[in-house]
Amino acid sequence: xxxxxxxxxxxxxxxxxxxxxxxxxxxxxxxxxxxxxxxxxxxxxxxxxxxxxxxxxxxxxxxxxxxxxxxxxxxxxxxxxxxxxxxxxxxxxxxxxxxxxxxxxxxxxxxxxxxxxxxxxxxxxxxxxxxxxxxxxxxxxxxxxxxxxxxxxxxxxxxxxxxxxxxxxxxxxxxxxxxxxxxxxxxxxxxxxxxxxxxxxxxxxxxxxxxxxxxxxxxxxxxxxxxxxxxxxxxxxxxxxxxxxxxxxxxxxxxxxxxxxxxxxxxxxxxxxxxxxxxxxxxxxxxxxxxxxxxxxxxxxxxxxxxxxxxxxxxxxxxxxxxxxxxxxxxxxxxxxxxxxxxxxxxxxxxxxxxxxxxxxxxxxxxxxxxxxxxxxxxxxxxxxxxxxxxxxxxxxxxxxxxxxxxxxxxxxxxxxxxxxxxxxxxxxxxxxxxxxxxxxxxxxxxxxxxxxxxxxxxxxxxxxxxxxxxxxxxxxxxxxxxxxxxxxxxxxxxxxxxxxxxxxxxxxxxxxxxxxxxxxxxxxxxxxxxxxxxxxxxxxxxxxxxxxxxxxxxxxxxxxxxxxxxxxxxxxxxxxxxxxxxxxxxxxxxxxxxxxxxxxxxxxxxxxxxxxxxxxxxxxxxxxxxxxxxxxxxxxxxxxxxxxxxxxxxxxxxxxxxxxxxxxxxxxxxxxxxxxxxxxxxxxxxxxxxxxxxxxxxxxxxxxxxxxxxxxxxxx
Ligand code: MIG
Numbered sequence: 001x002x003x004x005x006x007x008x009x010x011x012x013x014x015x016x017x018x019x020x021x022x023x024x025x026x027x028x029x030x031x032x033x034x035x036x037x038x039x040x041x042x043x044x045x046x047x048x049x050x051x052x053x054x055x056x057x058x059x060x061x062x063x064x065x066x067x068x069x070x071x072x073x074x075x076x077x078x079x080x081x082x083x084x085x086x087x088x089x090x091x092x093x094x095x096x097x098x099x100x101x102x103x104x105x106x107x108x109x110x111x112x113x114x115x116x117x118x119x120x121x122x123x124x125x126x127x128x129x130x131x132x133x134x135x136x137x138x139x140x141x142x143x144x145x146x147x148x149x150x151x152x153x154x155x156x157x158x159x160x161x162x163x164x165x166x167x168x169x170x171x172x173x174x175x176x177x178x179x180x181x182x183x184x185x186x187x188x189x190x191x192x193x194x195x196x197x198x199x200x201x202x203x204x205x206x207x208x209x210x211x212x213x214x215x216x217x218x219x220x221x222x223x224x225x226x227x228x229x230x231x232x233x234x235x236x237x238x239x240x241x242x243x244x245x246x247x248x249x250x251x252x253x254x255x256x257x258x259x260x261x262x263x264x265x266x267x268x269x270x271x272x273x274x275x276x277x278x279x280x281x282x283x284x285x286x287x288x289x290x291x292x293x294x295x296x297x298x299x300x301x302x303x304x305x306x307x308x309x310x311x312x313x314x315x316x317x318x319x320x321x322x323x324x325x326x327x328x329x330x331x332x333x334x335x336x337x338x339x340x341x342x343x344x345x346x347x348x349x350x351x352x353x354x355x356x357x358x359x360x361x362x363x364x365x366x367x368x369x370x371x372x373x374x375x376x377x378x379x380x381x382x383x384x385x386x387x388x389x390x391x392x393x394x395x396x397x398x399x400x401x402x403x404x405x406x407x408x409x410x411x412x413x414x415x416x417x418x419x420x421x422x423x424x425x426x427x428x429x430x431x432x433x434x435x436x437x438x439x440x441x442x443x444x445x446x447x448x449x450x451x452x453x454x455x456x457x458x459x460x461x462x463x464x465x466x467x468x469x470x471x472x473x474x475x476x477x478x479x480x481x482x483x484x485x486x487x488x489x490x491x492x493x494x495x496x497x498x499x500x501x502x503x504x505x506x507x508x509x510x511x512x513x514x515x516x517x518x519x520x521x522x523x524x525x526x527x528x529x530x531x532x533x534x535x536x537x538x539x540x541x542x543x544x545x546x547x548x549x550x551x552x553x554x555x556x557x558x559x560x561x562x563x564x565x566x567x568x569x570x571x572x573x574x575x576x577x578x579x580x581x582x583x584x585x586x587x588x589x590x591x592x593x594x595x596x597x598x599x600x601x602x603x604x605x606x607x608x609x610x611x612x613x614x615x616x617x618x619x620x621x622x623x624x625x626x627x628x629x630x631x632x633x634x635x636x637x638x639x640x641x642x643x644x645x646x647x648x649x650x651x652x653x654x655x656x657x658x659x660x661x662x663x664x665x666x667x668x669x670x671x672x673x674x675x676x677x678x679x680x681x682x683x684x685x686x687x688x689x690x691x692x693x694x695x696x697x698x699x700x701x702x703x704x705x706x707x708x709x710x711x712x713x714x715x716x717x
Contacts, residue, residue, distance in 0.1 A: 001013055001014065001015055001035065002014040002030060003030070003031055003032065003033040003034070003035070004028035004029055004030045004031060005028070005029045005031055005033070006026045006027065006028055006029075006159065007026060007027070008146075008155055008158070009144065009145035009146065009155075010026075010142060010143070010144050010145070010155065010159065011033060011142065011143045012024075012028060012140055012141070012142050012143075013033075013035045013140065013141045013142075013143075014140045015039075015046070015137060015138060015139055015140070015141070016136075016137045016138030016139070017138050018113060018114070018138045018139050018140050019114075019115055019138065019373070019378065019382070019383050019386075020373070020374065021113055021114075021115050021383075021386060021417055022417055023113055023160055023416055023417035024111070024113055024140070024142070024159050024160065025159060025160065025161065026158075026159055035141070036143070037049075037050070041137055044135070044136060044137060045133060045134065045135055045136070045137070046133075046134040046136065046137055046139070047131065047132070047133050047134075048131070048132050048134075049129055049130065049131045049132070050101060050129070050130040051128060051129060051130075052071070052101075052103070052123050052127070052128050052129060052130050053103050053104060053128075055103075055104070056071070056101060056102060056103040056104075057069045057071060057101070057102045057540070057549070058070045058071050058099060058100070058101055058102075058122050058123075058130060059099060059100045059102070059149065059445070059448065059538075060096070060098045060099030060100055060109075060445060060448050060449070061075050061077070061096055061097075061098075061099050061120060061122075061445065062077075062094045062095065062096025062097075062098075062414075062416075062445060062446065062449050063092050063093060063094040063096070063414070063424070063426055063427075063442055063445070063446060064090075064091070064092060064094075064442075064445070065085060065087060065088075065089050065090075065092070065438065066441075067441055067552050068441050068444060068445065068538045068540070068552045069540070069549075069552070070099070070120075070122045071122050071123045071130075072122065072123055072124060072127075073090070073122060073124050074090050074119065074120065074121050074122070074124045074125075075090050075091065075119070075120040075122070076090045076091040076117065076118070076119050076120070077091070077095035077096065077097055077117065077118040077119075077120070077385065077415075078091055078095055078116070078117040078118075078384060078385065079091075079093055079094060079095050079319040079384060079385050079387065079388055079413040079414070079415065080092070080093065080319055080361060081093065081317065081319045081321035081360075081361055081412075081413075081427075081428075082361075082428075083427070083428035083461070083462060084428075084430070084462070085427075085428070085429055085430065085435065085438065087434075092426070092427055093319060093388075093412050093413050093414065093424075093426075093427045094413065094414040094415060094424065094449075095115075095118075095384075095385040095414075095415045096414070096415060096416050096445075096448075096449040097111055097112040097113070097114065097118060097415075097416065098110070098111045098156055098416060098448060098449055099120075100149055100152055100153075100448075101130070102149065106147070107146065107147070107148060107149050107152055108143060108144065108145060108146075108152070109142075109143070109144035109145075109146070109152035109153070109155070109156055110141070110142060110143060110144070111141075111142040111144070111156065111159075111416075112132075112134065112139055112140075112141055112142075113139060113140040113141075113142065114134055114136060114138075114139035114140075115382070115383040115384065115385045115386045115415070116135050116136055116381060116382055116383060116384055116385065117134075117135040117381070117384070118132060118133065118134050118135065119131075119132070119133040119135075120132055121133075136382075142159070144156055144159075148541075149541045150533060150534065150537070150541055150542075153447075153448050153532070153533055153534055154531070154532045154533045156448075156450075156532075157450055157532025157533065158532060160416060160417065160419065160420070160450050161417070161419070161420035161450075162420060162529055162530075162662075163419045163420060163450050163451065163452050163453075163528070163529055164396070164409065164419060164420060164421055164422050164423055164452075164453055165406065165453075165525060165526070165529050165661065166406065166408050166409075166423060166453045166481070166482075166525070167311070167405070167406040167407065167408060167656055167657040168518075168522055168629050168656030168657065169201055169202070169239065169408070169628070169629040169630070169656070169657070170312070170408045170423075170453065170481070170482070171201075171481060171483070171518050171521055171522055171525075171629065172199070172200075172201020172202065172483070172515070172518075172628055172629050173199050173200060173201050173483050173484075173485075173511050173514055173515075174200075174201055174202045174203065174204055174241065174482075174483065174484040174485070175189060175193070175200060175202075175203050175204070175484075175485055175495060175496075176203065176204035176206065176241075176457075176484050176485060176486035176487075177204075177206070177486065177487050177493075177494065177495070178206040178207065178486070178487065178488050178489045179206070179208070179489045179490075180203070180205065180206065180208065181208035181209075181222055182208075182222040182223065183222065183223050183224065183225060183226070183229050186203055186205075186229065186233075186240070187229070187232075189203060189495070190203065190233060190236070190238055192495070192497060193497075194236075196497050196504060196508070197508060197627075198496055198497065198504070198507065198508055198511055198627075199511040199512060199514070199515055199625075199626065199627045199628060200238055200627070200628065201237070201238065201239065201628050201629060202238055202239035202240060202241055202312065202408075203233075203238065203239075203240055203241070204240075204241045204242075204243070204314060204484065204486065205240055205241065205242040205243060206243050207243060207245075207280060208222065209222070209223055209226075209242055209243075212249065212251075212281055213245070213249060213279075213280035213281035214248075214249045214251070214254055214256070214281060215244050215245060215248060215249075215256055215301070216244070216256060216301045216302075216304040216305065217254075218308075226308055227308045227309060230308055230309035230310060231309055234309060236628075237627070237628035237629070237630035237631060238628065239310075239311055239312055239408075240310060240312075241310075241312035241313065241314060241408060242305060242310060242313060242314075243313075243314050243315075243316050244302075244313055244314070244315050244316070244395070245279065245280060245315075245316050245317045245318075246279075246286055246287070246315070246316075246317050246318040246320040246321075246387075246388075246391055247277065247278075247279040247280065247281065247284030247285070247286060247317065247320065248260055248266070248284055248285050248286070248287060249281035249282065249283075249284055250276065250282075250283045250284060250285060251281075256301060257285070259297070260274075260285060260287060260297075261274065261285075263293070263294075263297055265287050265288060265291070265293070265294040265297055265298070266285035266286060266287060266288060267285070267286045267287070267288045267369040267370060267371055267380065268288075268369065268370050268372075268377075269368055269369055269370070270368065270370070275325075275368060275369035275370075276325065276326050277320075277322045277323075277324075277325045277365065277369075278322070278323045278324050278325065278329075279317055279320075279321060279322065279323050280317075283326075286320055286369065286387075287391070287394075288371050288372060289386075289387060289390035289391045289393075289394055290371040290372065290373045290378075290383065290386060290387075290390055291371070291372050291373070294394070295390060295393060295394035295397065296394075296397070296398075298391075298394045298395075298398070299394040299395060299396075299397045299398025299399075299401070300398055300401070300402070301398065302395060302398040302399050302402060303398070303402040306399065306402040306403050307402075311403060311405075311407050311408065312407055312408030312409065313395055313399065313407065313408070313409055313410075314409075314410045314411070314412075314425070315388070315391055315392055315395055315409070315410070315411040315412065315422070316412050317412065318387060318388035318391045318392075318411060318412060318413045319361070319384075319387065319388060319412070319413040320387055320388075320413075321360070321361060322360065322361055322362075322365050323359070323360055324359045324360070325362075325365050325368065327368070328355075328359050328362060328364075328365070329359070331355065332352075332355035332356050332359060335351070335352055335355055336352060336355075336356075339352050363381075365380075366379065366380040366381040366384055367379050367380070367381050368380075371383060385413075385415040386415065386417075387413065388411055388412065388413025388414060388415070388418065389411075389413070389414065389415050389417050389418035389421075391411065391413075392409065392411040392414075392418050392421045392422040393418070393420075393421045395409055395411075395421070395422070396409055396420075396421035396422055397421075400659075405657045405658055405659070406657050406658070406659065409421065409422035409423065410422055410423045410424055410425050410453070410482065411423075411424055412424070412425065412427055414451070416449050416450055419449060419450035419451045419452075420450075422453075423451065423452070423453025423454055423455075423481070423482055424446070424451055424453075424454050425454070425455055425456065425457060425482060425484065425486075426439065426442055426454070426455070426456045426457070427457075427461075428457070428461045428462055428488070429456055429457055429460055429461050429462070430460045430461060430462040430463045431459060431460030431461075431462065431463040431464055431465035431466075431469060431487075431491070431494075432460060432463065433469065433472075433567055433568060433569055434567075435456070435460055436469075436472060436473050436476055436565065436567035437553060437567045438456075439456040439473075439476060439477075439480075440476055440553060440555060440565060440567070441552060441553075442454075442456070443480065443536035443555060444534055444536040444537060444538050444541075444555060447528075447533075447534045447535050447536050448534065450532075452481055452524075452525055452528055452529075452535055453481045453482055453525070454480065454481060454482055455477060455480040455481065455482030455483055455484060456477070456480070457484065457485070457486040457487070458470070458473050458474060458477040458483065458484060458485045458486070459473055459474075459485050459486075459487060459494045460473070460487070460494075461486055461487060461488050461491075462488050462491065463488075463491060464491050464492040465487065465491070465492065465494045466499070467498075467499030467500065467502075467503035468503075468569060468570075468607065469569070470485075470494065470496070470499065470503070470507070471503060471506050471507065471510065471607045471608075472565070472566055472567060472607070474496075474507060474510045474511075475510065475565050475566065475605075475609075475610060475611075476563070476565040476567075478510055478511075478513055478514040478517060478610065479517065479521070479557050479563055479612075481521055481524075481525060481535075483514060496508070496511065505608070506607055506608045509608060509610070510610060512625035512626075513587055513610045513625070515623065515624075515625050515626040515627075515628075515629075515632065516587075516622045516623050516624065516625050516638075517622055517623075518623060518629065518632065519621055519622060519623040519637060519651060519653070520558065520620055520621055520622055520651075522652075522653065522656075523558075523621070523650075523651045523652040523653065524557070524558050526652035526653070526654060526661060526666055527650075527652045529661065530664075530666075535557065535558065536555045536556070536557060537555065537556040538552065538555065538556075539551045539552075539554055539555070539556065539562075539577070539579060540552075542556060542579075543579035543580070545579070547577045547579070547600065548577065548579050550577075551577040551579075553565070553567070554576060554577065556615075557612075558620075559615070559618065560614060560615055560618040560619065560620045560649070561585075561612050561613060561614055561615070561618075561620055562582065562612065562613040562615065563612045563613075564576040564603065564611075564612075564613070566605045571605075572604060572605065572606065573602055573603050573604040573605045574602070574603060574605060575600055575601070575602055575603070576600070576601055576602075576603045576613075577599075577600050578596055578597070578598045578599060578600075578601060578613070579598060580598050580615065580616060581595065581596065581597055581598050581616055581702065582595075582596055582598075582613040582614060582615055582616065582642070583595050583596070583613065583614040583616075583642040583700055584596050584603065584611060584613055585611065585612050585613065585614055585640060586609055586610075586611055587609075587610040587611065587612065588609075591640055591698065593614070593640070593642070593698075593700045593704075593706070594704065595642070595700065595701075595702055595703075595704050596613075614640060614641070614642045615642065616642050616644065616702075617642065617643055617644060617645055617646065617647045618641070618642060618647055618649070619639050619640065619641040619643070619647045619648070619649035619671055619673060620639070620640050620641075620649070621637050621638065621639050621649060621651050621669075621671070622637070622638050622639075622640065623636075623637055623638070624636065624638075629656070634689075634691035634692065635691055635692060635693045635694065636692075636693065636694045636695070636696065637651070637669075637692065637694075637695050637696075638695070638696045638697075638698070639671060639673075639695055639696070639697045639698065640698055640699075641673055641697065641698070641699040641700070642699070642700050642701075643673050643674075643675055643681065643699050643700075643701060644675060644701050644702050645674070645675055646672070646673060646674040646675065647672075647673050648670065648671065648672050648673075649670075649671045650668050650669070650670050650671075651668065651669040651671070652666050652667075652668055653666065653667045653668075653669070653689050654666045654667060666688075667687065667688040667689040667690075668687070668688050668689075669685065669686070669687035669688070669689055669692060669713070670685070670686045670687070671683070671684075671685050671695065672684050672685075673697070673699065675701065679705075680707075681697075681699055681707055681709070683697055683709060683711050684711075684714075685711050685712075685713045685714065686713075686714055686715075686716050687713045687714070687715055687716060688715070688716050689713075689715070690715055692713050692715070693712065693713055694710055694711070694712060694713065695710070695711045695713055696708070696709075696710050696711075697709050697710070697711055
């Protein structure tokens with residue numbers, strides 16, 4: 001073991017020869033510190049254990065089922081495609097090995113830099129123990145010390161790269177559906193949104209835009225004028241976002257395949273031949289994204305799409321998901337043939353059935369193909385969680401090169417490190433009420449891992465969505481940086497207009513509200529890009545007391561507002577815990593505000609409303625409604641404030657699509673409000689944003705007095 005020290009109370013302990021994951025940055029000073037806990041090495045595994053006290057809490061571990069406090073469950077860090085997010089699932093698409101433990105001594109953060117399987121049993125088998133089982137002996141273990149959970153998160157964010165920042169239009173509303181299959185259909189959807197006065201920023205294109213599921217191909221039959229379509233829609237502020245899958249179809253004459261073979265770009269089997277798996281196109285090879293040359297080669301392919309006007313991509317199936325491989329199919333078919341005409345007893349029958357039913361994503365597949373990294377060969381299993389990450393890195397670098405500006409990029413598989421290259425959607429959820437709650441709980445956890453451009457399939461992917469479910473989900477999703485309504489093939493239509501006039505009207509309001517929130521949300525992204533820390537904060541990170549600890553279905557968004565979404569059918573309201581006096585905002589065209597004392601209160605919440613809370617002596621900024629980001633008003637903003645003494649707010653903005661923010665080129669607008677003894681307010685606004693001219697301010701004080709004023713902005717250089 002080699003130990004080292006990094007700045008700010010961060011210690012690292014290196015075991016064996018860890019694989020270079022490109023996650024942690026910074027200078028290391030090697031020393032002789034001992035690991036303050038005992039690890040057990042057995043065969044090729046490592047075990048460690050923390051003892052948990054009665055009230056100890058565990059946070060982190062990325063996209064997973066369960067609460068914000070991860071205690072009481074098991075988790076597995078091994079990127080896996082599982083489209084049914086039932087309550088007992090232990091792994092979804094990501095593998096995020098950052099976690100924090102809070103006990104009565106204080107808080108500590110941990111990161112295990114290891115790209116293969118890790119099991120976490122967080123007080124599940126034994127309520128008093130948090131056991132970790134690492135499937136290997138080569139890893140680096142980090143311990144991060146600090147005084148608060150927020151401080152530890154921020155320190156962790158300083159150890160990893162800066163997060164991906166989408167273009168501003170990435171915060172718009174996106175419509176998606178697996179099954180939109182032709183140019184006419186896409187145009188029709190756009191027309192419907194227009195005709196119904198519904199905001200629309202873009203439409204995602206799922207598998208059907210391709211020819212035979214071949215990456216970087218376009219179906220001539222269904223999309224004969226793809227480039228024209230992209231141009232026409234972009235003219236109206238609407239962008240298309242095509243999907244790219246990890247598997248490359250095996251087909252002579254298909255250039256991605258031919259070049260991949262020629263250039264040695266595919267992952268290999270044990271005999272050194274390209275490994276054959278099957279996914280959408282039938283048999284495929286997997287690009288070996290661990291090789292730099294392959295990342296460059298595949299990344300350059302995105303030029304095919306950027307040349308057609310595309311500026312956004314979603315990378316799917318990059319765990320990588322595998323339907324079957326040649327061996328497993330042979331085995332199952334052989335067994336089926338043997339069974340022909342036989343009288344199968346229960347064991348034989350289930351054996352046969354399982355052979356077919358459990359053919360997808362088998363553990364053995366990932367031992368059967370190999371990657372090349374820094375001159376060595378590793379099985380996929382050895383560095384499994386790097387795969388989607390490296391695919392996203394490839395896409396990110398290719399898009400940057402060929403677009404010259406920011407692109408929208410999301411990936412399904414993820415691990416920490418990938419946060420620098422793309423956002424994530426939380427995969428194939430379902431149209432279930434419990435998944436609104438799950439969506440809410442995942443948000444702070446994803447932020448902890450460095451992911452900010454995140455969102456769930458709003459309305460739910462699998463299963464059928466109702467109008468009520470969609471509206472309730474939207475009341476949450478209007479706050480998530482990625483806002484996309486997506487549904488699976490064969491499910492009921494789920495567009496905002498698919499449930500009759502009344503629901504269409506509600507969705508119209510909610511979508512327009514989303515555009516009003518964009519200045520605030522975008523400011524959050526820019527700010528956290530620079531500073532790290534949580535955009536979505538659990539109440540327990542900020543307040544003390546039992547209620548705050550338990551209020552896992554409420555979140556702070558930024559430092560100013562708190563949301564308490566409703567996620568139960570037929571309900572007209574819910575109980576909310578107010579950890580301090582706050583203002584309830586009913587976000588109508590002219591927002592209504594009401595001061596509420598701290599404590600547990602029932603909040604009426606109708607389907608056609610958007611409600612949130614504003615904290616005391618805080619301000620929030622919002623914009624004007626809009627149909628897309630392109631036409632958003634830039635000369636005027638609104639401010640809501642709950643001010644008894646004084647409040648400040650800094651709004652961050654930039655040009656929205658260049659990389660200038662990397663050099664610190666952001667425009668800040670500083671708003672200062674002070675309540676004077678006379679009861680009047682002193683308000684000043686200074687801005688580096690040359691477009692901004694007017695701020696309309698609406699303030700409330702503890703006595704529910706409302707004060708309104710239009711303030712001219714003094715522009716600063
Ligand atoms: O095997 O492309 O998560 O969003 O619609 C399913 C079809 C493959 C899974 C993605 C989902 C997408 C679907 N894909």
